[in-house]
Amino acid sequence: MKVLGFMTGTSLDGVDMAVLETDGEEILELGPAGSKPLDEEVRALVKRATAEALKWPMGAPEPAIFAEVAAAMAREHIIAADEFMAQHDILPQDLTIVGLQGQTVLHEPPMPGRPLGRTVQLIDAQAVADALGVAVAYDFRTADVAAGGQGAPLAPIYHEALVRFSTMHLPTAVLNLGGVGNVTLVMDDGVLEAFDTGPANGMLDLWM
Numbered sequence: 659m660k661v662l663g664f665m666t667g668t669s670l671d672g673v674d675m676a677v678l679e680t681d682g683e684e685i686l687e688l689g690p691a692g693s694k695p696l697d698e699e700v701r702a703l704v705k706r707a708t709a710e711a712l713k714w715p716m717g718a719p720e721p722a723i724f725a726e727v728a729a730a731m732a733r734e735h736i737i738a739a740d741e742f743m744a745q746h747d748i749l750p751q752d753l754t755i756v757g758l759q760g761q762t763v764l765h766e767p768p769m770p771g772r773p774l775g776r777t778v779q780l781i782d783a784q785a786v787a788d789a790l791g792v793a794v795a796y797d798f799r800t801a802d803v804a805a806g807g808q809g810a811p812l813a814p815i816y817h818e819a820l821v822r823f824s825t826m827h828l829p830t831a832v833l834n835l836g837g838v839g840n841v842t843l844v845m846d847d848g849v850l851e852a853f854d855t856g857p858a859n860g861m862l863d864l865w866m
Contacts, residue, residue, distance in 0.1 A: 659754035660689070662743075662792070664735055666761045668837035669863045670701045673738040677748070685823040690746045694738035700730045704761055704780075711764035711778060724763070724780055731761050732782035736789040750791040757795045758783065762837075765799075767808045775803040810840065814852035817842035835859055 659682065665674045673696065677689030696704075703726065710721040735758060743749070760781030768775040777799045787794040799809040817832040821844045828846035833839065837860035843851040 660752055662739070662748070662753050662756045664738075664756070664758035666696070666731065666734075666759075668762055668860050670696055670704055670761075672696045673734055675738060675742050677746075677753075680819075683819070685819045688823075690742075692742050692745070694734070694741065697730075697734060700727075700734055703727055703730055704763065707780065708763045714764070716774075716776060720778075724778070727761065727763065728780040728782045729785070731780055732785040732789075735781065735786050739786075739790055753790075753792045755795055756786065756790060756792045757798075758786065759796060759798050762799075765809060767803055768806050773806075775806075775809070777803045777809045808840075808854055810852075810854075813840060814842040814850050817852075818844050818850055837863070 660677060660679050662675060662677050666672070667674070672693045674691070674693045676691040678685055679687040679689065703723070707721065707723045707727045710723055714721055739756075758781060760779035760783070762777070762779050764776065764778040766772065766775050766777065779797065779799060781796065783794045783796040798812055802811040803809045813834065817834070821828070821830050821832065828844055830844050832842045832844070833855075834842070835858040837858060839855040839858035841853060841855055845851075
C-alpha cells in the first residue's frame with residue numbers, strides 16, 4: 659500500500675504530510691514529506707475553538723464552532739495535498755489510502771479521579787476523501803481513550819516499525835517530542851512499552 663499521512667500538531671504551525679509504502683505491518687519504503695503553513699485565520703479559529711472546548715461541560719452539546727473548524731481544516735488539508743501531490747507527481751490512483759486525524763482542540767485522557775476521558779479532533783474527513791478521490795482513514799484517538807488508553811494507539815506501532823526499518827539494535831527507546839512527550843521502548847523479544855512523559859513543545863509554544 660502507498661499511504662499519504664497527514665498530521666496537524668497542537669503547535670498550529672501547519673499541515674504536515676508524508677508518504678510511505680507498507681504491507682500494513684512493515685515499512686517498505688519512505689517517500690517524500692512536506693509541510694504547508696497553516697492559514698492565519700484558520701489558526702485563530704482553532705485557538706477560539708480550543709478555548710471553548712476547555713470550558714465545554716462533559717455531556718453537553720458540542721460548541722457550534724467545532725463544525726466551522728472541521729470544515730476549515732478540511733480545506734487546509736485539501737489545498738496542502740493538491741500542492742504536495744503536484745510537486746511530487748503523485749496521482750490519486752497512486753494512493754491506496756489517506757490517513758488523517760484532524761486538529762486536536764481537547765484531550766482529556768483517563769486518569770485517577772477521571773475514569774472516563776474524552777478527546778476531540780476536528781476535520782471533515784468525508785470532504786477530504788471526496789476532494790482527493792482517495793479513501794480516508796481517520797479518528798484514531800476516540801476509541802482508544804474510551805477503552806482507557808492515552809489516545810495515541812498508533813504511535814508505538816509506528817515507532818516499532820521505524821526501528822525495524824532503520825535496522826537499529828534492540829532494545830531501543832524512541833522519544834517523541836510533540837506537544838506532549840512520549841516514549842516507546844522496543845524490546846528485543848517484541849514487547850512494546852509506551853507512555854506519555856509530560857509536556858514538551860506545547861509549553862514552549864505557549865511561552866513563545
